[in-house]
Amino acid sequence: xxxxxxxxxxxxxxPWRVYNWLAETLDHRVGWYRMPKWPGxxxxxxxxxxxxxxxxxxxxxxxxxNEAPLPPFDARFTTERTADGTYNDLSDPPMGRAGSRFGRxxxxxxxxxxxxxxxxxxNPRTVSRKLLTRDEFVPATTVNAIAAAWLQFMIRDWFSHxxxxxxxxxxxxxxDDDDFPERPLEVLRTVADATRPPASAADHPPTYLxxxxxxxxxxxxxxxxxxxxxxxxxGKNGKLVVGLDGRLPIDPAKxxxxxxxxxxxxxxxxxxxxxxxxxxxxxxxxxxPRWEDEQLFQRARIINAALMAKxxxxxxxxxxxxxxxxxxxxxxxxxxxxxxxxxxxxxRIVDDEVISGIPGSATDHYGIPYALTEEFTAVYRMHPLIPxxxxxxxxxxxxxxxxxxxxxxxxxxxxxxxxxHEPADLLYSFGTQHPGLVTLHNYPRFLQEFLRPxxxxxxxxxxxxxxxxxxxxPRYCEFRRHMHMPVPKTFEQLTDNPEWARQLREVYGDVKxxxxxxxxxxxxxxxxxxxxxxxxxxxxxxxxxxxxxxRFFNRDYGPRVYTQAGIDWIDDNQMTDVLLRHYPQLRNAxxxxxxxxxxxxxxxxxx
Numbered sequence: 001x002x003x004x005x006x007x008x009x010x011x012x013x014x015p016w017r018v019y020n021w022l023a024e025t026l027d028h029r030v031g032w033y034r035m036p037k038w039p040g041x042x043x044x045x046x047x048x049x050x051x052x053x054x055x056x057x058x059x060x061x062x063x064x065x066n067e068a069p070l071p072p073f074d075a076r077f078t079t080e081r082t083a084d085g086t087y088n089d090l091s092d093p094p095m096g097r098a099g100s101r102f103g104r105x106x107x108x109x110x111x112x113x114x115x116x117x118x119x120x121x122x123n124p125r126t127v128s129r130k131l132l133t134r135d136e137f138v139p140a141t142t143v144n145a146i147a148a149a150w151l152q153f154m155i156r157d158w159f160s161h162x163x164x165x166x167x168x169x170x171x172x173x174x175x176d177d178d179d180f181p182e183r184p185l186e187v188l189r190t191v192a193d194a195t196r197p198p199a200s201a202a203d204h205p206p207t208y209l210x211x212x213x214x215x216x217x218x219x220x221x222x223x224x225x226x227x228x229x230x231x232x233x234x235g236k237n238g239k240l241v242v243g244l245d246g247r248l249p250i251d252p253a254k255x256x257x258x259x260x261x262x263x264x265x266x267x268x269x270x271x272x273x274x275x276x277x278x279x280x281x282x283x284x285x286x287x288x289p290r291w292e293d294e295q296l297f298q299r300a301r302i303i304n305a306a307l308m309a310k311x312x313x314x315x316x317x318x319x320x321x322x323x324x325x326x327x328x329x330x331x332x333x334x335x336x337x338x339x340x341x342x343x344x345x346x347x348r349i350v351d352d353e354v355i356s357g358i359p360g361s362a363t364d365h366y367g368i369p370y371a372l373t374e375e376f377t378a379v380y381r382m383h384p385l386i387p388x389x390x391x392x393x394x395x396x397x398x399x400x401x402x403x404x405x406x407x408x409x410x411x412x413x414x415x416x417x418x419x420x421h422e423p424a425d426l427l428y429s430f431g432t433q434h435p436g437l438v439t440l441h442n443y444p445r446f447l448q449e450f451l452r453p454x455x456x457x458x459x460x461x462x463x464x465x466x467x468x469x470x471x472x473x474p475r476y477c478e479f480r481r482h483m484h485m486p487v488p489k490t491f492e493q494l495t496d497n498p499e500w501a502r503q504l505r506e507v508y509g510d511v512k513x514x515x516x517x518x519x520x521x522x523x524x525x526x527x528x529x530x531x532x533x534x535x536x537x538x539x540x541x542x543x544x545x546x547x548x549x550x551r552f553f554n555r556d557y558g559p560r561v562y563t564q565a566g567i568d569w570i571d572d573n574q575m576t577d578v579l580l581r582h583y584p585q586l587r588n589a590x591x592x593x594x595x596x597x598x599x600x601x602x603x604x605x606x607x
Contacts, residue, residue, distance in 0.1 A: 010052050010053050010367070011049045011052075011053070019046055019049075020046045020049045020053075022046065023043045023044075023045065023047060023049070023050075024046060026043050027043050027046075027047055028486055031526075032044055032047065033323055033325060033326075033526035033527065033529075035325075037324050037328060040325040041325055044325065044329055045354065047484075047537070047540060048540050048541060048544070050484050051105075051483070051484070051537065051540060051541040052541065052545075054484070055482070055483070055541055056103070056366055056368040056541070057103060057104035057105065057106065057107060057368070057373075058103060058369055058371075059102065059103055059207045059371070060101060060369055060371075062101075062200060062204045062207055063196070063197050063199075063200040063204070064197075065195060065196075066194065067094070067195050068099055070086055070093050070094060071086060073087065073093070076298075078090065079556070079560070079561045080298040080302070081215070081217050081298070081301065081302055081305070081552060083222070083223065083224060083226045083228070083229050084097050084099075084213065084225060085097040085098050085100075085214065085215050085217065085224065088215055088550060088552070089363070089365075089369075089370070089549075089551065090551075092369060095369050095370055096213060096214035096215050096370050096371060096550075097213060097214075098210070098212055098213045098219075098224040098225075099209050099210070099211065100209065100210060101195075101207045101209055101210070101371060102159070102209070102210055102371060102372060102373055102377070103368070103369075103370075103371035103372065103373045103374075104373050104374055105373045105374075105376070105482070105483075105538060105541065105542075106473075106474055106479070106482040107482070109205070110472075110474055110478070111374070111471075111472035111473070111474075112205045112206075112472055113205070113469065113471070113472040114469065119170075119466070119469045119470060120170075120173075121513075123172065124172055124459075124461075124462035124463070124466045124469075125173075125174060125175075125178065125180070125185060125459055126175070126507060127461075127462065127465050127507060127515065127518060128448055128459050128462040128465065129448075130503060130506070131440055131503060131504070131507060131518055131521075131522075132440065132441065132442075132448070132518075133443060133445070133448065133461075134384075134388065134436075134441060134443055134445055135441050137387060137388065137389075137442070138436060138439060138441075139387075139436060139437065140320070140434055140435050140436060140437045140438075141434055142319065142320075142528060142530070142598065142599075143319045143320055143322075143434065143435060143530060143599070144430060144432065144433060144434065144435070144597060144598065144599050144600060145265070145390075145430040145434065145435050146265075146269075146430045146431055146597055147316060147319060147320055147385065147435055147530075147597040148265065148385035148386055148387075148435040149264075149265025149266060149268060149430065150312070150597065151380070151385060152261065152263075152265065153220055153265075153269040153270065154308075154312055155380060156212070156219075157212065157216065157217070158212060158214070159210050159212055159214070159376070160211045160212050161190050161191065161208055161210070161211070161377075162191045162209075162211045163191075164188025164189060164190065164191060165188055165189050165190070165191045166188060168188070168189040169186045169187065169188055169189060170186065170187050170189055170466060170470075171184050171185070171186050172184070172185040172187065172459075172466070173185075181449060181457045182456060182457045185457075185458070185462070186456075187458060187463055187466065189470065190208055190467065190471060191208070191209070192206070192208075193206065193207045193208055194209065195209070205472055206471070206472060208471060210371075211224070214370065214371050214372045215550055216305060216308075216309045216546050216547075216550060216553070217301075217302075217305050217552075218301060218304055218305035218308060220270070221240070221270060221274060221277070221304075222301055232274075233293075233297060235293060236293060237281055237282075237285060237293060237296055238281040238284070238291075238293050238295070238296025238297035238298075238300050239277070239278045239296075239297075240274045240277050240278060241274075242271075242274050246271070246582070247271060247419075247423070248270065248271050250415060259453065262410065262411060262414065262415075263406075263411075263414050264409040264410075264414040264415075264417055264418055264426070265409070265430065267414065267415065267418055268418070268423065268426055268427060268430070271423065272578060272579065272582060273304060275581075275582045276304055276307070276578050276582070277304045278300075279581060279582070280299075280304055280566070281296045281297070281300045283565055284299055284300060284563065284565060286565075288563075299566060302552055302561065302566070303562055303566040303569055303570060306359075306553065306557070306562070306566075306570050307570050307573060309546075310334055310570055310574075311578075313330055313331075313334050313543065313547075314331050314334050314574070315575050315595050315596065317330050317539070317543070318330050318331070319598055320529075320530040320597070321526075321528060321529045321530065321531070321536065322528035322529075323526055323527060323528040323529065326528075326536075332357065333353075333358055333544050334357050334358065334359060334547075335357045336348075336352075336355045336357035337354060337355055338355050338356055338357075343356070343357065343571075344571065348360050348361075353544075353548070358544060358553060359547065359553055359554065360558060361554045361555070362554060363548070363549065363550075363555050364549070365548070365549050366545070366548070370549035370550075372546075373538075373542065374472070375473055375479075376538055376542050378468045378471075378473045378516055378517070379516075379520065379534075379538045381464045381467075381517055382531060383444060383447055383461070383464065384436040384438045384442040384443050384444070384521070385436050386406055386436060386444045386447065387433065387436055387444070388405055388406050389404075389405055389406075390403070390404050390406065390429070390433065391404075391429065391433070392404070392417075392425065392426065392429040393425070393428065393429050393432070393603075394603075395425050395585060395586065395589060396603060397604065398602055398603040398604065398605045401421060401425060401429075402417070402420075404417065405446060406444055406446045406447070407446045407450075411453060423583060424583040424585045424586055427579065427583060428600065428603075431590075431596070431600035432589070432599065432600050432601075434599070435530075437530055438520075438521060438530055438531040438532070439521050439522075440497075440500055440518070440521045440522050443461045447459075447460040447461065448461050448462075464517055465515050465517060468515065468517055469515065473516055474516065475512070475513060475514060475515055475516055476494070476514045476516045476518065476520070476534075477511060477512050477519070478512070479519075480519075483534065483538075484537075485534065485537065488511055489511065490511060491504045491505050491511050493511075494511060494514065494519060494523060495522040495524065496524045497522070500522055504522065519534070520532040520535050574596070575596035576590050576593065576596045579596060588603070589601050
């Protein structure tokens with residue numbers, strides 16, 4: 001058993017206690033998002049202080065056995081990321097590695113799952129059918145469909161519980177009027193933590209392992225092992241394998257189209273950032289012509305990963321929560337409130353992350369070893385972003401090329417669609433369509449009857465609800481209490497939609513039983529938000545923590561590790577630059593578009 005580290009108090013002096021109390025009081029009585037920008041930002045600082053003080057919970061002290069051995073230390077690890085995430089923190093090499101435990105954002109004694117019978121109440125399929133089913137597509141009009149693809153592209157970098165335990169299943173009962181294509185509806189249970197001694201089950205709640213590294217390291221492209229990296233590398237000039245036509249080859253021996261979750265949007269973004277990696281290699285070779293393949297690969301990898309992290313922080317997240325306060329706050333995570341112009345002229349002007357941003361600051365775990373959390377995985381279940389129906393149009397004249405449903409964008413059909421159309425046409429089509437709003441009655445129909453690569457059907461809406469219950473994330477009201485937020489006492493306080501309140505009462509009976517995901521979808525959203533304020537609390541905490549804890553984003557973020565060319569590449573590029581570098585024909589579609597995740601310009605239709 002690992003001893004819990006001594007935790008130093010975080011902003012716990014009397015002035016800070018008064019500040020945090022005042023911020024929480026204003027947040028409860030007014031709401032940070034209803035305030036002018038600067039007072040709202042100050043309130044968010046206090047909200048994050050409270051979350052950092054109380055909502056970082058370590059699962060590593062729970063007994064463990066048979067943990068994978070560490071790879072032997074290599075001096076290169078001081079300046080290069082390892083494949084499996086070890087040695088990011090040189091004083092705690094296993095921290096954040098692939099196969100290590102998820103942490104928590106709520107106290108451990110609140111993460112015991114309910115008994116199996118209660119986990120099935122109310123029936124997850126009933127919840128999906130009556131509360132999630134898309135009656136009519138509700139678009140998120142401030143963003144484009146690339147935002148939906150980007151989220152899954154990032155999630156593949158961050159976390160996965162694995163494919164499920166084939167020896168243990170859940171059976172979801174179906175009603176007589178349910179025409180689901182398979183009976184019974186069975187889903188695999190989440191794989192148990194293989195490092196847990198059986199004797200610990202009675203004294204400690206279940207824990208689960210992240211099959212990915214917890215770090216923001218581009219593992220959706222590079223994998224989490226040396227073997228996976230060897231499969232994607234060309235072995236020449238640091239580059240990754242890509243065809244002469246700029247498309248990714250699909251290896252029949254390891255067909256990614258047979259993996260659950262593969263779809264056209266993932267393939268498109270994977271391709272874009274493989275091309276970006278190779279472009280970075282070309283830039284580095286110009287400065288370091290004597291560098292060999294390994295040196296070029298490793299530097300290009302950390303530069304590419306940092307660029308993706310910057311894009312997510314400063315472009316994707318402000319696009320999907322486009323409130324003036326959050327746009328400023330998220331940009332401040334990277335460049336600080338002093339803003340980008342000051343950073344480029346003077347660098348870091350002070351040590352404080354609020355003023356000068358997190359990159360280049362000191363590493364800080366806030367007294368708790370870094371890990372992504374189960375609550376983080378729960379609030380990122382945002383399948384309503386996916387439209388059911390898609391149109392593909394020509395970049396040059398907007399003529400219709402194809403109309404497809406989402407099922408035809410997955411698996412082999414998705415790969416075939418990519419092969420039949422020009423990448424620029426596909427990107428243009430995504431850029432000029434809207435994703436869905438993350439709300440009730442907007443769950444993709446095709447995902448409620450999703451045909452898995454193994455030939456079995458699953459209702460992903462029901463599965464999302466079941467998974468959150470299974471891993472012991474509290475239900476909505478209790479979750480808000482732990483996030484230091486007001487708790488609704490009635491369905492009418494939970495949602496401002498009277499019909500939804502009636503439906504929630506019919507399904508749940510008691511507001512305390514509302515599932516977290518359902519409550520997140522039902523609650524009123526701040527202006528400009530594609531998802532809920534409750535989910536945003538986890539992002540306020542964890543978005544900055546992923547940067548604060550990763551030395552490659554803080555104390556090692558500089559020319560010594562990245563090279564000056566690498567730092568300049570990250571500073572000088574955003575998503576539009578990446579797209580135009582590889583698909584310059586998109587220039588007119590992106591002209592005047594400040595954020596590549598906002599709707600693009602539509603070409604004039606052919607006469």
